[in-house]
Every structure is written in structure tokens, then in C-alpha cells.
Amino acid sequence: MTDSSTTGAPAAARPARSAPRSLRIPFRGDPLGWLGLLLLVLLVGVGILHPLLPLGDPLASVGPRVAGPSARFLLGTDELGRSLLPRVASAIGVTIVLSAIAVLVATVVGVAIGCCAAYASRRVDQLITRVTDVLFSFPTILIAVLVSVVLGPGRPAAIVAIVAVTLPTMIRVARAEALRIVELDFVTSAEVAGARLGWIVRRHLLPNMREAVIVQCTYSISLGMLVEGGISFLGLGVQAPDTSLGALVGAGRLYLTVAPSYLLIPGFVLGLAVLAFNLVGDSLRAQRREQ
Amino acid sequence: MAGEIFGRARVTIELAVLGGLFTVVPGVALGLLGGVSARRRGSATATRLVNVLFLSLPEILLGGLLVFVITTYVVPFTVGVWPSLVDDPAGNLAAAVPPALVLSTFGIGVVMATTRRAVGTVLDEPYVRATEIRGLPVLTTYRHHLWRNIAAPVLTVFGIYLAYLLGGAAIVENLFALNGLGSYLINAADQRDYPAVQGVVLAAAAAFVVINMLIDVLYGVIDPRVGRRGAA
Amino acid sequence: MAEPPLVELDDVSFAYSQGSAWARVRTPVLESFSLQIAPGEMIGLVGESGSGKSTVGKLCLGLMRPESGQVRFTGTPMRRQRPGTLSVVLQHPQTSLNPRLTVERSVAEPLALARADRTGRRERVLQILEQVGLDPSFAQRYPAQLSGGQRQRVSIARALVTEPRFVLFDEAVSALDVSVQAQIINLIRSLQDVHRFGAIFISHDLRATRYVADRIIVLQAGAIVDEGSAHRFYEPAKHEYTRKLQLASDI
Numbered sequence: 151m152t153d154s155s156t157t158g159a160p161a162a163a164r165p166a167r168s169a170p171r172s173l174r175i176p177f178r179g180d181p182l183g184w185l186g187l188l189l190l191v192l193l194v195g196v197g198i199l200h201p202l203l204p205l206g207d208p209l210a211s212v213g214p215r216v217a218g219p220s221a222r223f224l225l226g227t228d229e230l231g232r233s234l235l236p237r238v239a240s241a242i243g244v245t246i247v248l249s250a251i252a253v254l255v256a257t258v259v260g261v262a263i264g265c266c267a268a269y270a271s272r273r274v275d276q277l278i279t280r281v282t283d284v285l286f287s288f289p290t291i292l293i294a295v296l297v298s299v300v301l302g303p304g305r306p307a308a309i310v311a312i313v314a315v316t317l318p319t320m321i322r323v324a325r326a327e328a329l330r331i332v333e334l335d336f337v338t339s340a341e342v343a344g345a346r347l348g349w350i351v352r353r354h355l356l357p358n359m360r361e362a363v364i365v366q367c368t369y370s371i372s373l374g375m376l377v378e379g380g381i382s383f384l385g386l387g388v389q390a391p392d393t394s395l396g397a398l399v400g401a402g403r404l405y406l407t408v409a410p411s412y413l414l415i416p417g418f419v420l421g422l423a424v425l426a427f428n429l430v431g432d433s434l435r436a437q438r439r440e441q
Numbered sequence: 442m443a444g445e446i447f448g449r450a451r452v453t454i455e456l457a458v459l460g461g462l463f464t465v466v467p468g469v470a471l472g473l474l475g476g477v478s479a480r481r482r483g484s485a486t487a488t489r490l491v492n493v494l495f496l497s498l499p500e501i502l503l504g505g506l507l508v509f510v511i512t513t514y515v516v517p518f519t520v521g522v523w524p525s526l527v528d529d530p531a532g533n534l535a536a537a538v539p540p541a542l543v544l545s546t547f548g549i550g551v552v553m554a555t556t557r558r559a560v561g562t563v564l565d566e567p568y569v570r571a572t573e574i575r576g577l578p579v580l581t582t583y584r585h586h587l588w589r590n591i592a593a594p595v596l597t598v599f600g601i602y603l604a605y606l607l608g609g610a611a612i613v614e615n616l617f618a619l620n621g622l623g624s625y626l627i628n629a630a631d632q633r634d635y636p637a638v639q640g641v642v643l644a645a646a647a648a649f650v651v652i653n654m655l656i657d658v659l660y661g662v663i664d665p666r667v668g669r670r671g672a673a
Numbered sequence: 674m675a676e677p678p679l680v681e682l683d684d685v686s687f688a689y690s691q692g693s694a695w696a697r698v699r700t701p702v703l704e705s706f707s708l709q710i711a712p713g714e715m716i717g718l719v720g721e722s723g724s725g726k727s728t729v730g731k732l733c734l735g736l737m738r739p740e741s742g743q744v745r746f747t748g749t750p751m752r753r754q755r756p757g758t759l760s761v762v763l764q765h766p767q768t769s770l771n772p773r774l775t776v777e778r779s780v781a782e783p784l785a786l787a788r789a790d791r792t793g794r795r796e797r798v799l800q801i802l803e804q805v806g807l808d809p810s811f812a813q814r815y816p817a818q819l820s821g822g823q824r825q826r827v828s829i830a831r832a833l834v835t836e837p838r839f840v841l842f843d844e845a846v847s848a849l850d851v852s853v854q855a856q857i858i859n860l861i862r863s864l865q866d867v868h869r870f871g872a873i874f875i876s877h878d879l880r881a882t883r884y885v886a887d888r889i890i891v892l893q894a895g896a897i898v899d900e901g902s903a904h905r906f907y908e909p910a911k912h913e914y915t916r917k918l919q920l921a922s923d924i
Contacts, residue, residue, distance in 0.1 A: 182489060289605045291612065291623070292645055299630045299638055335763040336771045336779070339831065342734050342841075343783040344756025353782070357773040376499055376547075380612050383501045384627050399501045403616065410509045417502030425497035432493050 180436065186429025193423050197243030200236060208236035209391065218409045226411050228401065237393060238416050244394040246423060248305060249374030252312035253367055256320050259313075261363060264324025265351050268332050278321070286318035291380060298386035308387035308394075312374040323366045327359035361438060368431030372424045379420050395420040445625070446640050452523060452621035455533075456613070457606040459541035464548035465599055469591070471549065472556020477580065479561060488557070495550030504543040504616040511539060521618045540617045544610060548602045555598045559591040592663045600656040677748030678709040679871040680733050680839055685742035687728055702728045703895045705742070712838070713869040717886030717903065719879050719918060725895040726875045730841045733873060734759050746839075757787035757835030762828045764844035766821040769828045776802070776819075776827050777812040783835045797834060804867075805830045805860060822853035826860065833864060840872045846881060858885050879906060879918045891915050 196203070206212070211231040218226045225234040267278045294311035301307045331337060337354050345353070375395075381387040382396030383403075390397075395416045402413030475488035511518050518539050524532035563569060563586060564579070573579050580587070611623030622641055629637035688701040702725045710716055710733075718726045731737045732744055735751045744751040760783065763769055770779050780798045789797070799809050805826040816824055825845065832840055842861065846854040862885050865872065876882045882889060883906045891899035891914065899912040910916045 180486075182486060182493070286601070288649070289645060292626075292642060295611070295626055295630050295638070296642065299633070299635070334768040335765050336769055338736070338763060339761055339769065339828070340782060340786075342736070342759050342761045343831075343835070344754070344758075344786045345782075349786070353774075354771055358771070372497065379499050379501055384611060384615060386627075386630065396501065399499075399505065403505060406505065406509050407512060410505075410513075413505040413509070414502070417499055417505055420499050421497055421502050424499065425493065428493045428497050432489055436489070 180433045182429050183433025183437075186426050186431075186433060189422060189426035190430055193242055193419075193426060194246060196239050197246050200239035200243060203239070205236040205239055206233045208232065208240050208393075216405045216409050216412065218411045225415050226409055228412065229405065234398075234412065234415065238395070238398065238419055241393050241395045241398050241416060242419060242423060244388060244392065245375050245378055245396065245420065246371075248308055248378050248388070248394065249312055249371050252309045252374050253316055253370045255309070256313045256316040256370060257363060257367055260317050260320030261324045261356070261359070263321050264326075265328045265355055267321070267325045268328030268355075269347060275325075278325070282318045282321050285314070286322075291384075294377060294381040295386060298381065303386045304389055305387070305392070308378050308381060311381055311387075312377050315377050316370040316374055320363075320366055320370060323362055324359060327362045328355055331355050331358050361434070365431055365434045365438065368427045368434065372427035372431070375420065375424050375427070395423070443640070446622065446644055449620055449622050449625050450644065452619055453610050453614070453623060455526065455537055456541055456544060456610050456619075456621060457603060459537055460544035460548070460606050460610075461599065461603050463541050463545035464552055464602060465595070467545075468549040468552025469556050469595060472553040472591075473560060475553065476557040476560025476564070479557070479564075492550055492553050492557070495546055495553060497550075498546045500543050500546070500612050501616070503546060504540070504613055507539045507543060508616055523619060536617075536619075540610075540613045540619065543613050543616070544606055548599075548606075551598050551602065552595055555594045556591055559594050560587065563587050563590045589663060593660065596656055596659055596663065600652055603652050676712065678745075679712045679714070679747060680708075680710040681745040681748075682706055682708040682729070682732060682739075683743045683745065685732060685739040685744065687725075687732065687737070687739050701895065703732075703739075706895065706897075707742075708890070708897075710839070710871050710873065712871050714888065715865055715872045715874060715886045717882035717889040718873055718875045718892060719877060719882050719889060720892035721877060721918075723894075724892040726877075726892055727843055728895075729892070730761075730843050730873055730875055733839070734761060734841055755787070757783050757789075758837055759839050759841075760832040760835070760837045761841045761843065762825070762832045762845040764848050766824040766828075766848055770816040770819075770824055772816050774815075775812065776807075776814050776816075779816075779827060780812075780831045780834055783831060787835050789835070798830075801830045801834045802827075804833075804864065821849055822857060825849060825853075825857055829857075829860065829864070833868060833870070836868060837870055840870050842872060842874045844875055844877070847876060847878065854881060861885055877918075879915075879921070883907065891918065 200208075209232065212233055213223050213227040213231050215231050216227065216229050217223065220226070223233045223235065225238055227233055228237065263278060267275045270278070293314045294307075297310045297314065298304075298307035301310060331354060332350075334354075337350060340350055340354060378387055378394060379396035379399065382394045383400040385400060388394040388397045398416035399413050399420070402409075402416065405412050471491065475492065478484040479488060507518075508520055510516060511520050517535060519532070519535045520539070522532070523536050526533040563583065564573075569579060569583055572582055610621055611627050613619075614621040614624040615627060622644065626638065626641040628634075629641065685703055685706045686701070687703045687706075688699050690699045706725075706729070708716075708729065718729060720726050728737070732739055735744070735746075735754070746754065770776075774782075777795070777798050780801065781794050784794050784797060799812060802809065802811060807823065807826055807830070811819075811823070811827075816827075819827065828845075845861070846857050849857060858881055861874070865885075874882055874886050879889075883903050886903050889899075889901060889903050889906050890897055891912070893914050899910065899915040906915070906919070910919055
């Protein structure tokens with residue numbers, strides 16, 4: 151007990167072993183992650199920047215009605231003779247943005263409820279968990295139909311439906327993370343030092359649950375796009391003249407024998423967009439598990 | 442209305458049962474395969490890609506593609522007719538298999554992911570690793586252990602998915618022009634026929650409750666401890 | 674009138690209860706337990722796991738409420754104290770610091786909570802870091818870049834940065850290597866000589882506690898079985914349980 155040589159003197163400075171986790175390059179050494187990111191940047195870029203690209207006017211009747219791909223109309227034309235190339239491009243943007251907005255809402259609400267559940271009394275926590283479970287196992291399309299019956303078809307119905315579908319999982323993830331972090335020693339130290347709920351959430355819970363929530367967000371956005379595709383396909387979501395990938399597939403369905411590309415191309419693009427978000431999410435999750 | 446719902450329920454229930462079968466068998470098989478081969482980096486990447494593809498394939502794309510192929514080329518499947526299962530089993534299956542396949546893709550992805558994770562958990566246990574190091578065949582040694590660990594989570598996911606199929610076959614029924622509960626619901630919603638919407642929702646909720654009860658019973662079969670705790 | 678004790682547990686009982694409202698299983702931890710800590714006094718609390726040491730610590734910090742009896746801080750019933758009055762150093766170096774915050778931000782946290790003057794904070798942080806043996810270059814590091822002993826030094830700096838009246842060290846050295854343990858114990862002892870905070874040092878290791886504490890209390894199954902000045906515990910103890918602990922600590 152006499153060794154105090156290092157007590158007063160500065161401990162030997164270690165070289166910085168590694169940057170904090172959040173600063174590391176994502177998907178290092180994972181081709182799937184890079185593929186997903188590439189697809190994602192491409193599709194989001196096209197979806198948002200399409201008015202600036204030389205694709206043509208999505209609303210102008212310029213060609214024959216319902217034709218397959220040709221040199222002049224790369225993706226063909228629709229029932230009003232509009233070029234499908236600019237229509238698909240703008241539909242990508244609508245589908246991704248609708249889903250992203252809905253997931254943003256679901257994330258904010260889900261994280262708030264999850265954090266509250268972690269700090270609430272056991273009875274409130276159980277109530278939240280039970281309601282979440284029921285909502286979680288309720289059929290997706292049924293929720294979407296109910297929402298659009300109540301709100302009437304349109305963008306808000308699509309957004310509310312996606313929120314309803316993605317919220318339960320987000321609450322689960324946030325609650326599990328919050329419960330894990332609340333038990334950690336640094337939270338206890340902060341409580342003893344006088345920190346209140348708001349401080350702990352801002353300073354300790356949110357930064358440490360960020361990664362898990364981001365992974366869940368990517369999955370939720372891809373699920374949201376599938377939901378949007380489904381309900382717009384059924385005519386309950388986005389309405390003309392507005393369009394989305396699901397609405398295009400729904401319109402193309404009527405001309406399947408004349409021009410199958412009208413259905414298959416927007417459907418394929420929807421699949422690519424969903425794949426992009428899923429690949430990124432899967433890669434992030436695989437990396438989290440390795441640590 | 443009750444008669445209408447009951448008549449249409451037969452179509453939806455058959456789709457759900459068939460879809461459930463198409464979900465669970467390939468899902469568990471692929472999950473086992475993927476979980477066991479996850480140790481090698483290359484095959485792990487391939488497994489993840491396959492799994493993500495199943496989760497990313499939109500029903501409206503696969504369904505549209507199948508309808509196009511069936512109506513355009515000569516294949517042993519049909520669209521737009523639904524012969525009775527009793528009178529014409531072959532004709533019935535020719536109509537039911539394609540939509541059931543479409544219904545199962547997302548579920549295969551979910552079941553596969555669940556199975557992979559369960560297999561990974563078992564293989565990572567210290568005593569299983571010890572067996573592996575000694576060179577004993579892991580899969581046959583821990584066959585029962587493996588099944589038990591996979592069964593519970595897969596059952597949970599499957600129950601949720603079956604309920605989803607019963608209430609959520611709307612897209613597929615619409616694509617394949619089938620008169621099931623899903624298309625009835627959409628028509629009712631379209632025409633703002635609220636009593637009909639309520640009727641379908643009620644039927645789906647009832648199915649949901651029944652399925653959950655069945656699942657709870659099955660849990661007891663898989664793991665007797667659950668049953669005893671439930672009885673206490 | 675004599676100065677009131679800094680922290681006082683007066684006839685306190687505590688039990689954990691589990692299960693539903695119908696079938697509650699009650700596990701008593703403390704029964705009619707009393708303890709007084711004078712200002713500037715360091716109490717060592719030893720005993721095996723499950724003896725109720727940590728419960729005593731949590732009661733003293735107001736993290737839990739007793740079932741019956743009273744906890745008093747400077748003579749008045751325990752309630753929310755002014756931020757910076759109480760602090761704690763816990764066992765696990767891996768989780769004692771928020772991995773997202775630099776050492777400087779972690780150590781400055783209690784100052785921020787106590788609404789200390791913003792301009793003086795940085796200086797104060799560097800000053801306390803120096804006192805725990807860490808040079809200023811550590812301020813910008815993240816916990817992942819520190820060793821277990823260094824993290825525990827940071828935890829101690831964070832606990833003392835507001836000059837608290839009472840500090841709980843709950844198994845603060847138990848998870849460290851023996852040589853590092855010695856350094857940290859020396860550090861706690863020397864800091865206590867300077868700052869004169871009241872403290873409880875919880876440990877299952879009688880030898881370490883003997884070195885750091887003024888007075889030692891031996892706890893078994895929620896009751897005090899032996900108590901006395903730390904010097905006394907250098908000699909073979911009369912009490913059987915204490916002797917067992919001494920043997921376990923290699924005396």
C-alpha cells in the first residue's frame with residue numbers, strides 16, 4: 151500500500167487508441183452496406199433533384215397512350231400519353247419523402263414514449279408494453295384502410311398509416327435501450343449529482359440510444375415505403391395528379407397485357423428503394439453486433 | 442352481410458393457410474442454412490443478401506409479374522377463377538398457389554431472420570462451442586436444443602404474420618381478382634360502407650384472438666414451463 | 674449544542690418486494706438499522722454480498738426511501754439536496770462514464786448541474802483532474818481511450834469537483850487490478866485529508882477498507898455485528914464473522 155508514485159504524477163499518456171465509435175467510417179469492409187448506400191444516394195438524388203434533370207415534364211401529354219419503352223420515351227408512356235421517365239422520378243421522391251416524414255414522426259413519438267416507459271412506474275410501463283404489443287400484431291393493411299376511411303384517401307392517410315405501422319417497433323427499441331442505459335453507473339452518478347429527467351434524457355439517454363434508433367429508422371423507412379406502395383396501389387393513399395410508386399403500379403395494373411413495363415418498372419424501382427434502406431440498416435446492425 | 446363475409450372468408454383463409462405454409466417451411470430452412478454457415482464470411486454475406494432481398498420484394502411487383510406471366514404465357518396456373526377446393530382440387534390449387542407465394546415472400550424474410558438469430562444464439566453458447574472444438578457434430582448433438590430455441594421465436598413471428606395474412610390479403614386479392622375478405626374491405630372502404638368495414642374488422646379481430654390463443658397453447662407444447670406458469 | 678451528524682439513519686428498515694399485489698414476496702434487507710456519520714468522517718462498511726451494504730449507501734444518498742425510520746441529512750429529514758452536495762463513485766469502470774462525453778464534459782457535469790459559473794468551470798476541471806493524477810491532456814479524451822484505473826480516477830474527479838459534503842464509494846476499487854487498487858485507495862485517502870468530506874467506503878475487502886476508513890462497521894444479514902476504530906481491525910478480531918473477513922482478506 152505504499153505505491154503512490156503515479157498518484158501525484160500524471161499517468162503515462164496513452165496514444166489515442168481509436169476514435170469514438172460515432173466517428174468511424176460506417177460499413178467498413180462490408181460490400182452490402184456500400185451497395186445499399188450507393189443505391190440510396192442515387193435514388194434519393196433522383197427523387198429530389200428530378201426537376202433539375204433533363205427528364206421531361208411529368209404532367210405534359212407528349213406521346214402515345216400506354217406504350218412500352220422506346221428510344222423517345224425510355225420508360226414508355228401512361229394512359230394520358232405522359233412520359234413515365236419523369237413520372238417515375240418524381241414518384242421516387244414522393245414515396246421516399248412520405249415514408250421519411252412518417253418515420254420521423256414515429257421516431258420522435260416512439261423515443262419519447264420509450265424513455266417515459268423506462269422511467270415510469272411499473273404499471274404504466276406494463277400498460278405501454280401491452281398496448282404496443284396489440285398495435286404491433288394488428289394487420290398492417292387493416293390499419294391503413296381504417297385510417298384512410300377516417301381521414302379520406304390522400305397523403306395524410308398514407309403518413310398516418312405508416313406511423314401506425316412503424317411506431318410500435320420504435321417504442322420497443324427505444325424502451326429497451328432506455329431501460330438498459332438507465333441502469334448504467336453514469337446515470338446513477340448524474341442523479342446523485344442532482345440531474346432531473348430532462349437532463350438525463352438529453353445528456354445520457356439520447357446520445358447513447360442514437361445508433362439503435364438510427365438502425366430502426368432505416369428498417370422503418372423501408373417498411374413505410376412498402377406500406378405506402380400497398381395503400382396507394384389500392385387507391386387509398388396518394389391521389390392524382392400527385393403520384394407515387396405505389397400509385398403508378400396501381401395504374402399500370404390496368405394495362406398489364408398492353409404494356410407490362412408500366413407496372414413492372416415502378417414496381418422494380420420501389421423494390422430497389424426498399425432494398426437500399428434495408429441493406430444500409432442490415433449493415434449498420436451487423437456492425438453494431440460485432441462491437 | 443354476415444353470409445357475404447363468411448363466403449369470402451373461405452378464400453382468405455385458404456390463402457392464409459397456404460401462405461403460412463409457404464412462409465414457414467422455406468423460412469426456417471433458409472434460416473437454419475444461413476445460421477449454420479454464418480461462420481464463414483463469404484457465406485454470411487450471401488445469407489444476409491438473400492434475407493434482405495426477401496424483405497425488400499414488394500408484393501405489388503411480384504404479384505404483378507406473376508399475373509403478367511400467367512395471363513401471357515401457357516403455365517399451369519390460373520388467374521381470375523377460383524374453383525371449389527372440394528370439387529376441383531387441382532384447379533383450386535392452380536388458382537391459389539401464385540397469390541399464396543406472393544403473400545409469403547416478406548414472411549419468409551422475417552422467419553428466416555428470426556431463425557438465423559436463434560441458431561446464432563445457440564451456436565454461441567459456451568458448451569456448444571466446446572462440442573464444436575472437440576470435433577463432435579454440433580447439429581445432431583444439440584438437435585433438440587436447437588429446435589426448442591428456434592420454435593418459440595418463430596412461433597411468435599408466425600402468429601403475427603398469420604394474423605397479418607388474414608387481415609392483409611387485400612393487395613394480393615385485388616391483383617389476382619379474388620373475392621376474398623381483403624378485396625371486400627377495400628370495396629367497402631371505397632364506397633364508405635362503414636357497417637361492412639366494421640364487419641371485416643370484427644372478423645379479423647376475432648381471427649386475431651383465435652390465432653393468439655392457439656399460439657399460446659402451442660407455446661405450452663414446445664416449452665412445458667410456460668404451461669405450468671400459465672396454470673398457476 | 675453539538676454539531677448534528679452529517680448523515681443519520683435512525684431506526685431504518687428496508688425490504689425489497691417482488692411479485693404481484695396478491696402474492697408479494699418480501700425480502701427484508703435492513704431491520705431497525707441506525708448509523709451516524711460525522712462531518713468529515715470516513716466510514717468503512719464491510720460485509721459479504723447481500724449483507725445490505727449497498728442498501729445503506731443508497732439510503733444515505735436518498736436514492737431509496739426506507740420502509741420505516743428516518744434518514745436525516747445535517748439534522749433535517751432527507752429530501753432532494755442542492756445539486757453538488759452529494760456524490761457517488763461506483764464499481765464498474767466500464768459503465769461509470771458516458772462513452773459519448775469527453776473527460777472534461779463528464780467531470781464538468783456536476784458543476785453544470787450546480788449552475789456553477791461557466792467561465793470558471795474549465796479551470797476547475799483541470800484543477801481537480803490534476804488532483805486525481807491526470808494531466809490536462811486527458812480532458813479531451815473519451816472513456817474508450819482510458820484504462821480502468823484512469824476511468825476510476827475520472828469518476829473520483831467528477832464526484833469531488835463540486836466539493837460535496839458527502840461521498841459514497843460503493844465498491845469503488847473492487848473491479849480494479851490489485852496494484853491499481855492500491856493507487857486509487859491512496860488517492861481517496863489523500864483527497865479526503867484535503868477536502869474533509871464525509872464518506873462511506875463500501876467494500877467486501879476488509880484490508881483495503883481498514884487502510885482508508887476512520888471507523889469500520891461490519892455488516893451481516895442487515896445487522897451490525899462488529900464496529901470500531903479502523904486501528905482495531907489490524908489485530909485479530911474477537912468477533913467470529915470479522916475474523917472470517919480478515920482471513921478472507923489475507924491477513
